[in-house]
Amino acid sequence: xxxxxxxxxxxxxxQIEGENTADLIMNxxxxxEEYKKLLLQNYVAYKIxxxxxxxxxPEYTSDKTENLAKDLAELNVDFSIAENYKHDFKINxxxxxxxxxxxxxxxxxxxxxxxxNIEECEQLSSIHEHHFxxxxxxxxxxxxxxxxDIKKKNFSEEEENQAIEKAKETFQFFGKIFREI
Numbered sequence: 001x002x003x004x005x006x007x008x009x010x011x012x013x014x015q016i017e018g019e020n021t022a023d024l025i026m027n028x029x030x031x032x033e034e035y036k037k038l039l040l041q042n043y044v045a046y047k048i049x050x051x052x053x054x055x056x057x058p059e060y061t062s063d064k065t066e067n068l069a070k071d072l073a074e075l076n077v078d079f080s081i082a083e084n085y086k087h088d089f090k091i092n093x094x095x096x097x098x099x100x101x102x103x104x105x106x107x108x109x110x111x112x113x114x115x116x117n118i119e120e121c122e123q124l125s126s127i128h129e130h131h132f133x134x135x136x137x138x139x140x141x142x143x144x145x146x147x148x149d150i151k152k153k154n155f156s157e158e159e160e161n162q163a164i165e166k167a168k169e170t171f172q173f174f175g176k177i178f179r180e181i
Contacts, residue, residue, distance in 0.1 A: 001155050001163070002147060005102045008164045012171040017110075020178045025133075026113070028120040035124055036077050037181065039132065043068035044082045045177040048089050049100055049170060056097035062104065062142055067131035075127070081181065089173045091166065095159045098150060099166030103174070105143040112139060 017023075021038050024030035030038070047065045054060050072079045091097050115135030118124060155163065 001150055001153070001160060002102075004160060005099070005164060005167050009103070009167050009171055012168055012175075013106075016171050016175045016178065019175055022110070022114055025121055026117050028117060028122070030121050031123050032075075032126070035121075036072070036075050039068055039071050039075070040077055040079055040081070041178050041181045042132065043072055043079050044085055044181060045174045046104065047082045048085055049104055049173065051086075052089055052091040053097045053100050053104065056091050056094045057101070060097070060101065064104070064108075064132065064142075067134070070131040074129075085177065088176070089170070093162060095155070095162040096166035098146075098153070099163035099168075100170040101146050102150075102163070102167050103170040105146040108140045108143050115139075 020041065021030060021034050024034055025038075043065065046062075046068060050060070050062055050065055069079060091100055111133055112135060115130065115133040118130055118133050118135075
């Protein structure tokens, strides 16, 4: 199932990566304002997605939204805009939640690469601690838990399609946030 999710969403994943400013961190050229915007975009996308995952998987835990909120608060960025998007993304089944979880936790791997480069960004040198892009190994614990859980589940063909479609929809939702904010 993991490979099916990966293959089915690869094109969307690459498209979404191209629509945000994270590459400016990789190139060490991001400005403080661009960084604030990137954090806000991520906050909105993660907050809504994670809240929806929790409606179907109550034991789901993540510190992504919390860490983004800490970063934004320390940078004096108002993040109440998230409320404007809460009706734009819904999860109706456990299987859909797994599709969204794939997107949310899969991003942790890219976040580790970004964290390695963030210290090289001269315009971000005034930030003492990055909570979201922190580079800590436990940042990928959610990915490990996800892969463990998904390997235990036997999916019917209909459930596979549901999970894949929700993963695609989740990438599209993230893309919408990156375009609109």
